Amino acid sequence: MIWFQRIFLLLLVSWVASSDLLENPDFESPPKNSNASSGPFVLLDQNTTLPGWTLQGTVQYVTSLELPDNGHAIQLGEDGKINQTFIAKGGDVNYILTFALIRPGQNCSTSAGLSVSGPDSNAVFSYQQNYSKVSWQSYSHNLGSWGNDEPINLVLESQAIDSDSDTNSTCWPIIDTLLIKTVGVTLVQDSGNLLINGGFESGPGFLPNSTDGVLIDAVPSLIQSALRQWSVIGTVRYIDSKHFHVPEGKAAIEIMSHTAPSGIQTATKDTSEGSRYNLTFTLGDANDACIGHFVVGVQAGSAAQNFTLDSNGTGSGEKFGLVFEADKDAVQISFTSYSVTMTKEDVLCGPVIDEVIVHHLGGTASVKPTWLLLIIALLYVAVL
Known part of the structure; x- marks a missing residue:
C-alpha cells in the first residue's frame, strides 16, 4: 500500500508542476529597436523593448556561447531592473522560481547581488562560492501562493552586497533561463511517515540544460522554503536522479558546507508526548566525485547523534x-553537515540525505483497533 501512495504522490507533484508561465523566460527573443548582434554586451536604452519584460536603469543584452540556454542573457547594472507580471493559474499552489546566475568577471573581488522579489517575498542571491563545473549556477526562490487569475509581479534587480562592492561593469549580475514551477500548498503525507516530503520529491524545478542541480540558500521558514516543508540553513543543493545518484525517488538533498555548517530542518506531525519513535534516513554521496569523510549531525527533539560516511564519490548510500x-506534539528534526568537501575541480560538494522517515515504534503513528482485532478481543472475553 505504501508503494501505491508514493507513486500517487509522485504523480500529484508532477501534475501540479507547470510549464513556464513567463514570456521570453530565456531572453532568446531579442530586444527591439536595438542592434543586439553588435557585440557581447549591448546597452539597452529607454527606447528599447525586450519581449515580455519591462526595463529600468542600466540593462545589457548579453551574447555568449558559455551561457546556459542558446547564448543570450541579461545583465543588470548598478541600477538595473527588469520585471514581468504573470497570471496565477489555479488556486492553492506555490510558485517556485528557478533561474541561472552567471559567474561574474574574473577580476571581481566581490560579486554584486541579485534581488528577486514577488508580491510577498524577497531574497538576494550572489555568485560567491563555486558549486558548479560550468560558468553558471541554478538558484531557486519560493515566490508564494495566490488565488486563480491573480496578477503576480516578478521583479529582478541588481543590488550591491556592501558599500565596498566592485563597481566594475562586468561584476554586476547576469541572469538567464527562468522557470516557474507550481507545487500544491497542501502535500500528501506518505502512509506510515510522520514527516511530509520526507523523500524530497516536492521542490524547485530543474532547468532544461542544467546538470548541476538547483541551489537553495538559507530560508528559516518552512512556508517560504522552495524545498517544501523544510527550512534551510546555509546552502543545500536539490539534485535529480537524471544527473546524480539519488537513493530513492527522483530527488534528494546534497548539503553543501563552507565556512559554517549547513543543513535542513522540519517537524513531525501528530506525535504523542512521551511516546518513542524511530527516525530512519539514507546518507550517501551524489556520484559527483565528492571524496571525503562526511559527518552529519542528526537531531530529533532532545536526541542527537553524529553519523559518518566515507565517500569515494561514486554513488554510495x-x-x-x-x-x-x-x-x-511536534518534534523538530534536523540534519546538519560539518564537512567542508571539494572535488578535484574545486567545486563544493557534500553528503546526500534522502528517505527520511519517522514512525511510531509500536507500528503506525496512531494505533487504532481494526475490526479483526476487535472480534478477537470479544471472543477472548467470551471464552473467559
Missing part, C-alpha cells in the same frame, strides 16, 4: 536510524 522520545 547507507541507511541509519535514531530512536527518540517525543516531548510534545
Whole structure:
C-alpha cells in the first residue's frame, strides 16, 4: 500500500508542476529597436523593448556561447531592473522560481547581488562560492501562493552586497533561463511517515540544460522554503536522479558546507508526548566525485547523534536510524553537515540525505483497533 501512495504522490507533484508561465523566460527573443548582434554586451536604452519584460536603469543584452540556454542573457547594472507580471493559474499552489546566475568577471573581488522579489517575498542571491563545473549556477526562490487569475509581479534587480562592492561593469549580475514551477500548498503525507516530503520529491524545478542541480540558500521558514516543508540553513543543493545518484525517488538533498555548517530542518506531525519513535534516513554521496569523510549531525527533539560516511564519490548510500522520545506534539528534526568537501575541480560538494522517515515504534503513528482485532478481543472475553 505504501508503494501505491508514493507513486500517487509522485504523480500529484508532477501534475501540479507547470510549464513556464513567463514570456521570453530565456531572453532568446531579442530586444527591439536595438542592434543586439553588435557585440557581447549591448546597452539597452529607454527606447528599447525586450519581449515580455519591462526595463529600468542600466540593462545589457548579453551574447555568449558559455551561457546556459542558446547564448543570450541579461545583465543588470548598478541600477538595473527588469520585471514581468504573470497570471496565477489555479488556486492553492506555490510558485517556485528557478533561474541561472552567471559567474561574474574574473577580476571581481566581490560579486554584486541579485534581488528577486514577488508580491510577498524577497531574497538576494550572489555568485560567491563555486558549486558548479560550468560558468553558471541554478538558484531557486519560493515566490508564494495566490488565488486563480491573480496578477503576480516578478521583479529582478541588481543590488550591491556592501558599500565596498566592485563597481566594475562586468561584476554586476547576469541572469538567464527562468522557470516557474507550481507545487500544491497542501502535500500528501506518505502512509506510515510522520514527516511530509520526507523523500524530497516536492521542490524547485530543474532547468532544461542544467546538470548541476538547483541551489537553495538559507530560508528559516518552512512556508517560504522552495524545498517544501523544510527550512534551510546555509546552502543545500536539490539534485535529480537524471544527473546524480539519488537513493530513492527522483530527488534528494546534497548539503553543501563552507565556512559554517549547513543543513535542513522540519517537524513531525501528530506525535504523542512521551511516546518513542524511530527516525530512519539514507546518507550517501551524489556520484559527483565528492571524496571525503562526511559527518552529519542528526537531531530529533532532545536526541542527537553524529553519523559518518566515507565517500569515494561514486554513488554510495547507507541507511541509519535514531530512536527518540517525543516531548510534545511536534518534534523538530534536523540534519546538519560539518564537512567542508571539494572535488578535484574545486567545486563544493557534500553528503546526500534522502528517505527520511519517522514512525511510531509500536507500528503506525496512531494505533487504532481494526475490526479483526476487535472480534478477537470479544471472543477472548467470551471464552473467559
